[in-house]
Amino acid sequence: MMTWMNSELGQNYNRLKNELLQKGIASVVTKATSPATDVYWHSNVQQWPGKRAGETIEMGTIIVAEDYFKTVGMTLIDGRDFNPADSQSVIYNEAAIQQMRMALPVGQTIIWDTTRRIIGVAKNALMVFALFRRRSHAILLFPHNAGNVMMYRLSPLSPPRTPIAQLNKLFAKYNPSYPYTYSFADDRYADKFKQELLVGKLAGIFGRIGDLHLLSRSLWAGRLCRRTAYKGDRHPQGVGRLDPAGMDGCFRGISSCWWGSVA
Numbered sequence: 001m002m003t004w005m006n007s008e009l010g011q012n013y014n015r016l017k018n019e020l021l022q023k024g025i026a027s028v029v030t031k032a033t034s035p036a037t038d039v040y041w042h043s044n045v046q047q048w049p050g051k052r053a054g055e056t057i058e059m060g061t062i063i064v065a066e067d068y069f070k071t072v073g074m075t076l077i078d079g080r081d082f083n084p085a086d087s088q089s090v091i092y093n094e095a096a097i098q099q100m101r102m103a104l105p106v107g108q109t110i111i112w113d114t115t116r117r118i119i120g121v122a123k124n125a126l127m128v129f130a131l132f133r134r135r136s137h138a139i140l141l142f143p144h145n146a147g148n149v150m151m152y153r154l155s156p157l158s159p160p161r162t163p164i165a166q167l168n169k170l171f172a173k174y175n176p177s178y179p180y181t182y183s184f185a186d187d188r189y190a191d192k193f194k195q196e197l198l199v200g201k202l203a204g205i206f207g208r209i210g211d212l213h214l215l216s217r218s219l220w221a222g223r224l225c226r227r228t229a230y231k232g233d234r235h236p237q238g239v240g241r242l243d244p245a246g247m248d249g250c251f252r253g254i255s256s257c258w259w260g261s262v263a
Contacts, residue, residue: 031147059138079120096138
């Protein structure tokens with residue numbers, strides 16, 4: 001589950017987290033600058049081993065708190081998770097490591113805002129609107145006690161419907177100025193797929209409209225060719241004389257129709 005935090009909830013985050021865990025409502029709690037289903041911030045890495053002259057790589061950037069990977073269910077395929085002692089460390093996902101062409105990333109240093117050491121590599125996960133993307137989104141994660149999205153995984157031992165009532169009471173206690181709001185990550189993923197399906201359908205419709213437009217312009221160019229490729233005087237058989245200049249103009253007209261339609 002995810003709840004967007006305001007300043008009051010941010011100030012009471014640690015107390016709310018502890019009570020959620022103590023009461024057994026949630027099994028794990030974290031916060032980050034982006035929800036589990038999206039990436040709100042992108043930045044460029046300044047330097048990494050093997051960087052080519054003039055090369056830049058833009059990647060999603062997420063500030064995460066303790067237990068982020070456990071909460072969102074991301075798997076580390078190399079290295080380790082953050083611990084409280086980490087302040088100058090980063091974890092990349094597979095896509096970022098591939099783009100930087102690192103064979104043995106763990107232990108390497110990069111320069112982002114400052115010099116940081118890579119301590120782990122996370123398995124790629126769907127987090128951004130993926131339509132038209134040919135590869136997974138590169139992600140950089142680093143630890144800090146900041147974040148505007150609270151994420152928590154409900155305890156599997158809680159009876160159905162009971163956690164929502166308990167969550168309402170707890171959030172009202174630590175965030176009394178605002179009503180309790182939440183969303184399920186699964187629902188947001190479902191909405192994301194619906195959006196991609198809709199955009200895909202619209203792209204297909206407009207693609208067919210574009211094909212019809214190209215066909216109509218080509219037919220018009222064909223009629224223009226028939227009118228201009230032959231001079232007006234007729235042979236006895238009733239066929240005009242072929243005019244090379246007219247044919248050249250015809251081909252130019254068809255080319256302009258084609259490139260004007262695909263531009």
